[in-house]
Amino acid sequence: MTSEQFPLGQPIHDPRVLRAIAHPTRGRILDEMYAAGSMRAADVARVLDIPANQASFHLRQLAKYGLIEEAPGEGRDQRDRVWRPTSERGIRLDLKEMEEAPGGKSAVSVWRRSSTAWAHGVVEAAYATHREDDTFRSITDQPIRLTKDEARELALELDEVLVRWAGRTRGSDEQRRTYLLFSMLQPYPELADTHRDDADEGPVS
Numbered sequence: 001m002t003s004e005q006f007p008l009g010q011p012i013h014d015p016r017v018l019r020a021i022a023h024p025t026r027g028r029i030l031d032e033m034y035a036a037g038s039m040r041a042a043d044v045a046r047v048l049d050i051p052a053n054q055a056s057f058h059l060r061q062l063a064k065y066g067l068i069e070e071a072p073g074e075g076r077d078q079r080d081r082v083w084r085p086t087s088e089r090g091i092r093l094d095l096k097e098m099e100e101a102p103g104g105k106s107a108v109s110v111w112r113r114s115s116t117a118w119a120h121g122v123v124e125a126a127y128a129t130h131r132e133d134d135t136f137r138s139i140t141d142q143p144i145r146l147t148k149d150e151a152r153e154l155a156l157e158l159d160e161v162l163v164r165w166a167g168r169t170r171g172s173d174e175q176r177r178t179y180l181l182f183s184m185l186q187p188y189p190e191l192a193d194t195h196r197d198d199a200d201e202g203p204v205s
Helices: 017-023 024-036 041-048 052-064 096-098 103-127 148-169
Strands: 001-003 010-012 068-070 082-085 091-093
Touching: 001 148, 017 024, 017 052, 017 103, 024 052, 024 082, 041 052, 052 068, 052 082, 052 091, 068 103, 096 103
Parallel strands: 001 091, 010 091
Antiparallel strands: 068 082
């Protein structure tokens, strides 16, 4: 959903918006709308298995901060509210810039905690032993030597593939479910950062 210092997506500068999307339910609603396009509160409630009034509340909050908008002409009547994301490319964050804004450090801290917890849940689900028969799951771990410019070029190429597939599959098709491609491209973390839990285990022979 987000990409720091990436040229695509809706730029977010207001720390209040960052706090709004730190809520896990709102983040999930945004992801579903990026994948499906337009949705009603009833659609959100069904997909997330939450009450319709709760779905409506979160949709109004997302609209308040300019992340979604009503889709003109898609409702059956004036009371039928259909929502769509204001940007199909997701959002773009520059956390360093946002930390310098009033209230930014606190908002970034909240967002980081929420996003880290979300990422842990995603990774745990990916490595879970339970598998649904009608789904596909893939995990890729590929070290690659790159300069900073090459890394950026690779990220842009991958983004083009994702955008093409998102455009091909966007819409309310009951045969499809929302898949998540969660990727990170960064220099390899220091060994001390990735093996902290091994510190007390002693030498390995």
